[in-house]
Amino acid sequence: MPKHIFVYLAASLFLLNLSGTYAATLTGYVTDEASGEPLPVATVVVIDADRGTTTNLDGYFVIDFIDPGIYTLEVTYMGYNNTKSEVSVYEGNSKPITIEISRGSVALEEVAVVVQARNTALDRHAPAVSAVPIDGKILRTMSSLGGEMDVLRALQTIPGVKSASDISSGLIVRGGGPDQTLIMMDHNVVYNPTHLFGLFSTFNADAVKHLDLMKGGFPAAYGGRSGSVLEIIGNDGNRKKREGMVSIGLVSARASTEGPLMNNLGSYHFAYRRTYMDPMLDALRDPGELDLPSYYFYDSNGKINLDLSDRTTLTVAGYWGNDRMLMDFGPLDSRLHLYLSWGNRTISTRLRHALGRNMFLSAVGSVSRYRSKWSMANDDVLFDKARDRLSDHSFKSDLEYFGVANHKMKMGFWIRQYDIYYNEFGEDLEFVTIDEKSNNYSVFFQDRWRINSFFDFQPGLRAYFHEAGEQFALDPRMSLVYHYDTNVRFKLAGGRYSQFINLISFGDGFSAFDIWVPIDDTMDPSYTDQAVIGFEWDRDDGLEFTTEVYYTDMNKMAIFDPSIDEANTGDQAFLTGDGEAYGLEWMLRRMKGRLNGWIGYSLSWTKRQYEDSQINLGNKYYPKFDRRHDFILVGNYKLSRAWDMNGNWRYNTGQGYTRGMMQYTSRVGGINPDEEGDYGRQILNGSKNNYRFPADHRLDLTASYNHLFLGKEAKFNISIYNVYSRRSYWLHSEDTDETPPDVTDIKLLPIIPLLSYEMRF
C-alpha cells in the first residue's frame, strides 16, 4: 500500500507543475562567512517584491514565482549582522546562490539569547506551532550541572518541558513520558540519550549546530512518537579553515576539531568527550571499607560533508558513546559484583540534492544501535544477567516541492526495521528471551499553504504499516496561523500521533536498564490526539510574548507490567492504559540589549490510568512528574567584552509521592514474624502519588571570562549550581525498622561550585 500512495503523489505533483504559471525562482544557501557552515532557519526577504522565506535545516531556501529582475535580498539571522545584497533573477533554472553573513560584532546591544527569535514578519508566516528553535552557538553559553552545557537540561528551561528530577536529563514534554519524544541527531534516532544514569545527556554541545524542539502539534513529516520531537543538527565543520577546541572541567574533558576537506570538497567535524571520574574513584577506593564503583563514560561525534556539486552534498555522520560501571561490595568472603554498560552507536549517510528549480531532495540511510548489559553475581553464583540490543535500520527520503504558488509541499517515506534481542537469565533459569525483527513503513504528505496574507494552513497526513500484526494507522495533522497583523498571530494545531515502539524503564527518565520493545502482533500501537491553540505577539523593540493552551488525549499507552514474572508476548508483558495532559504555557522574552532572556510559566495536569491492573488498583493517578506550576526565569548579561553572565532561577510546585496509610504485620507461611528484622511490619500504601512534596526552587549562576591564552581564544567558566543550596525533594521513604515508621524525605543536590577551562585554536 505505501508504494501506491507514493506513485499517486508523484503523479499529482507532475500535473501540478504542468499547470503552474511559469516564473522565475530564486534558490540558494545562507552560510556563515567565517566557517562556511549553512545556517538553518535564517530569514531571506526579497525587499522589492515583499516576498520571503526561511532556510531549511540545510540552510537552503527557495523563493518561487517572482518575476525576473534585479532584487535586493535582506538576510537576517540572530547573532549575525543583517546583510543586504543585490541579485539578478532570470527565467528558467537558476543556479543556487550562496549568501554569506557575518557574526555580529561584540557590541553589547547585540547579544543573542538562547531561544532563537522569529526574525521577520515573513518568517512568522511559518505555522510552527509549539516549536522552539535553538542555535547551538548560543546554547553553549548556558552552563549546567557539571559546569558543562547540557542540551537536554537547557531544554528543561523552556515552559512545558520538565525533568523527572534534578539528577535526570530525561525530557517530560507536556505530560508525555520520555519515550514519547522522538529524539534525532543528524536525522538518526537516538534511543537512550543519557550518561551517568540520566545526569548528563549524550549530546556533546560542541557538536550541536541547531536544535528544534516541537512540543506538540508537530507536522506529518515527523512520526513514530506520540508526544513531541527533538531534532538536533550537528555541526558541519568550518569550510574555510581548521579549528579546534579543548576543554577541561571537573567532570569531563572535551576536544573537537573541524575544517575543510582537501580541495575544498566539503568539511568535517569531530568531537570527543570523556569523564575522568574513574581514576578519581580508584584513588579513593578501599576494598572492604569504602566500596566505591568504577565508572566512566565517553562519547564521540563525527560528521563529514562532501560537496558532490553545487547542488548536491553527501553527509556521513556518526555517534559512538558508552557508559560503564563496575562495583564490588559486601563481605570479603562473599562479594557481590555488579556490572552495567550501556551505549548508543549511530551512523547515517545523507544525500541532499536541489532538484531543478522547485524541488529539494533528501535521502538518508541510517543505523542506530542501542545496547545495554548488566549482571549481578557473586564469586560462585550468577543472580541476574541481561543483554539488550536494539538495532534500528532505516531508510527515509523527503522531497520538498515549491512548484505551486503559495504552497510548500513536502512528502516522503520512512522504512524501518527494528531488530530487538533481549535475554535475561539467572544461574538456573532463563527469565526472558525476545528475539524479533519487525518492519515499519510510513509515508507522509504535507503542504504549507499560504491562503492569503492572513492565513497560513498546513494540512498533512501520515500513514503507517507495521508488519507485526499487519497494523495500519493513519495520522491526520494540521496547523493554522492567523496573522492579525505583522506582530500578532493566532495559531491552531492538532492531529493524531501514533507510536509503535515502547520503553520499559525502571527509573526516572532514561536509565541503564531501559529496554525498547516494538509492538508485536498481540498489541495495538499507542496514539495521542492533540490540540494546541496559541497566541504570539512581538514588539519591534525585541520583546516577544507567546502563550499556548494544549490538550492531549493518550490512548493505549503501554508500560511494563510489574506484577508479572514471565511473559512470552507483548500483551503478557505490557499493560495498556489511557491518559490525558492539558495545560497552559506562556513565555515573555527579550532578545536585544545587554540584559536579555525570558520568563516562562506553565500550568499543567497529566493523568494516567491502567484499568484491570495493580497500578493504583486500576484507578486514575497523577504520575510522579506531574507538577502543577512551573516558573522559570533565565537571564543573560553581557557585563563587558570579557565577562558573560548567565543565571536561571526556577520555581516549581512539588512532585507526587505515595504515603503509607497503615502499619500491619505481613505473615509468611512457616516464618514467625519474630524471626524477621522488622518483625514482619509492612506499610499499606495509599493511592499512587496521593501527596505532594513542598515546592522547590533553585538558582544557578555562571560567569565566563573570555580572554586570550597564548594568543588563542580561551574561556574560563565558573558555575554555581544551586546557589542558596535549597535541596529539592526526590523520594519519600518510610522505614519499618522503627515504629512509628521513620519517615525521611530524601533530597537531592546541594550547592555545587564547578569550574571549566576551554581553549580554541
Next chain:
Amino acid sequence: MKLVIRIQIMAMIMISLVGFGLVGCDDTPTEVDNYQRQPVLSAFLINGQPFEEAWLERGAGMNDVYDMANAGIDDATMMISNLAGDTLLNLIPDPSSKGRYIPADGEEFIPQSRQTYKIEAWTAAPQNEYLWATALVPGMVEEHGPMQVFLVSDDLMDTTIVADGDTLNRTMNTMVWSWYDIDLVGGFQGIIIAQTPREDLIPLNPDWEPPVDPLNEDDDDYIGPEDRQRAGWTFMRHDQRQITLAWIFFRWEGPQKVQFNALSGAYYDYVFSEMQAEFGAIERPEFNINGGLGIFGAYSEQSINIYMEKVDIE
C-alpha cells in the same frame, strides 16, 4: 494594530492567566488522615499437616506505635469449610495471643492435595465485617520425586547430597536445590531460618568480631535489632526445577532450617507482589482476602536441618 486594542488583548490574556493560576491550586489530600483501618486476615494451609493457626488484626496508623501483641482482633467468629459449604474446622481465639485463632477444642483439619478450601471470618460489632477467601492446595513436594539439596563443584564433576544434620561452611562447593514438578503450584519459595535466638546471632562473615561494647552503635561490628533477621527467602518461578543458592544467603552461624515450599497461585502472587510493592513498582501486594486485607495461602513443604560453621578465609 491599535494600541488600545493591543492593551485590551493583553489585559484579557493576563487576567485569564491569573485565573488559570488560581484554578491550578490543588486541595490538600486527606486520604491518610481519613483512612479507616481495615482488618488483616492471614492463614496458611500446609499440605498434609494439621491446621494450626490464623491471625486477624487491625493495623496501626502511620503516626502510632504499632504494638503487634495488641493489634489483634480477638472477638471474631472464624471457620474453614470446603466449597460445598461443609464446615471442616471452627477456629476460636487463642487466649494467650491476641489476634491468633486456633482450632476449637477437639477439632482437627488436615488439608489435602488438589483441594480448595474456604476461610470465613466475622468481626463483632460495631464493625460487623465479613472476610473470606479460598485457597487451592498444591500437590505434595515429593509426589513426583524428592526435593534434594546438593553441593556441586564448579566443574560439575563433584556432587554431594546434603543430608539432614550435616555441617557446612561457606568455603564448600556451591549449594544447589533440585526438585520435580508439583501439581497446581503457583511458584516456589526457599527459606533459610537461623534457629539461634536473635540476640545470640553471630555473623558468618569471617571479618566480624564481637564488639567490645555490644551497645555501641558506632562500632563497625555493631548489629542492631533491625539487622538481626533470622529468616531470609527467595522465590522461584513455577517452571523452575533448580536453584543455585549463593552462600551469602546463609548469614548466621549455627543450626539452620532449610525449607522448600511449593505455593498455591494466590500465595505466590502475594509474596511476589509484596516484593514489588517494597520496591515501589506497585502500591500494595495482591491480597486475596475479600472484605479486608491479607492472605489465605496454601503450600506444601519439605525441609532439612543443617549446621553452618564459621571459618576463616585466607
